[in-house]
Amino acid sequence: MFVRQERAQELADELGVAGAAGAVSAPAVFPVDDRVAHRLSTLETPPEALAVFALPERPPLASLRDRAAAGLVVYADGIADPGNLGTLLRAAVAFGAAALAAAPGSADLYGPKTVRAGMGAVFGVPIWPELPLRELLEQLPGAEVYGLAAHGGTPIAEAVRRRPAVLLVGAERPGLSAEALACVTQLVTIPLTPAGSGAVESLNAGVAGAIALYEFSRRSAGVSDDPARRSPAPEEG
Numbered sequence: 001m002f003v004r005q006e007r008a009q010e011l012a013d014e015l016g017v018a019g020a021a022g023a024v025s026a027p028a029v030f031p032v033d034d035r036v037a038h039r040l041s042t043l044e045t046p047p048e049a050l051a052v053f054a055l056p057e058r059p060p061l062a063s064l065r066d067r068a069a070a071g072l073v074v075y076a077d078g079i080a081d082p083g084n085l086g087t088l089l090r091a092a093v094a095f096g097a098a099a100l101a102a103a104p105g106s107a108d109l110y111g112p113k114t115v116r117a118g119m120g121a122v123f124g125v126p127i128w129p130e131l132p133l134r135e136l137l138e139q140l141p142g143a144e145v146y147g148l149a150a151h152g153g154t155p156i157a158e159a160v161r162r163r164p165a166v167l168l169v170g171a172e173r174p175g176l177s178a179e180a181l182a183c184v185t186q187l188v189t190i191p192l193t194p195a196g197s198g199a200v201e202s203l204n205a206g207v208a209g210a211i212a213l214y215e216f217s218r219r220s221a222g223v224s225d226d227p228a229r230r231s232p233a234p235e236e237g
Contacts, residue, residue: 001051002040005031011049042112055110059126064099064139067126068164071098072216073143075136077170077180079205082107086117087206088169093124095210095217097167101128101136103177117206133168133180140164147176147184148212150202156188156215167216169209172202188212 003011008031037046064073074092079085085107092100100109107114109129115122128136137143144162147153148169168184170176176184190211192200203211 001029001049002032002037003029003049004037004046005033007048053123056123056127058128059099061128061131061135061139063126064128064136065164067098068140068143068166071096071220072213073098073136073140073164073166074100074209074213075133075166075168075180076100076102076106076205077133077168077176078103078174079106079169079171081171081205082111082113083117084172084204084206085109086114086119086121088209089114089118089125089127090121091206091210091213093118093121095213096220097125097213099126099128101131103133103180104130106130133183136166137183140166145183145185146212147181147187148208149175149187149189150208151189153187153189155191156212159186159188161216161219165216167209167212169205169212172204 001011008029011029032040034046037050040050041047067073074088074097076085076088079088079102085102089100089109102109106129109127110122137145142164144160144165146159146165146167148156148167168176168180170180190203190208202208
């Protein structure tokens with residue numbers, strides 16, 4: 001870890017690093033001045049601390065089958081904006097996705113902007129960068145393939161939920177690719193309110209993917225929209 005000089009000793013103490021700030025230990029904390037911090041960081045205003053981690057090991061592709069049995073696999077179909085991809089990655093971890101893969105040509109899952117947008121989620125779920133969709137689906141024969149579309153699909157709350165399943169999320173402007181659409185077994189849409197749809201045509205990929213993941217997670221947990229089936233509120237007193 002590289003820490004701005006004014007915080008180095010404080011952070012070293014918090015992490016339990018023995019000896020003076022800068023001692024090589026686990027973790028090793030090195031104080032740096034402003035000039036070095038600007039060289040290390042990709043941001044205009046460097047943060048107080050930067051860290052170097054090894055990239056997570058790419059799991060064997062064959063392990064996808066077992067992972068998909070436990071939860072939804074998310075596939076980023078050509079999402080080129082790293083902010084959107086990082087948001088989708090963060091949502092995948094938050095709502096219990098089993099894995100995330102990205103099509104060739106998508107933003108770099110380990111790029112600085114993606115990692116920042118993901119807020120640490122890059123370490124929270126198995127990841128397959130640059131993976132063609134056909135290779136992913138070869139590992140999941142018979143899987144339900146949900147294609148998230150801005151318009152024309154079944155409202156996502158009404159979609160039939162099956163396992164194993166893959167959720168395809170395309171870029172905001174072009175949507176899903178022709179190859180991805182050809183693999184879809186259920187096209188799903190997040191309905192907008194009448195007032196909202198008059199001013200907003202669609203949601204960006206990160207937000208739409210997060211809503212879809214929440215909906216599937218909610219239904220997997222057995223939450224019902226039927227008021228008659230909800231648990232009664234606790235009595236007061």
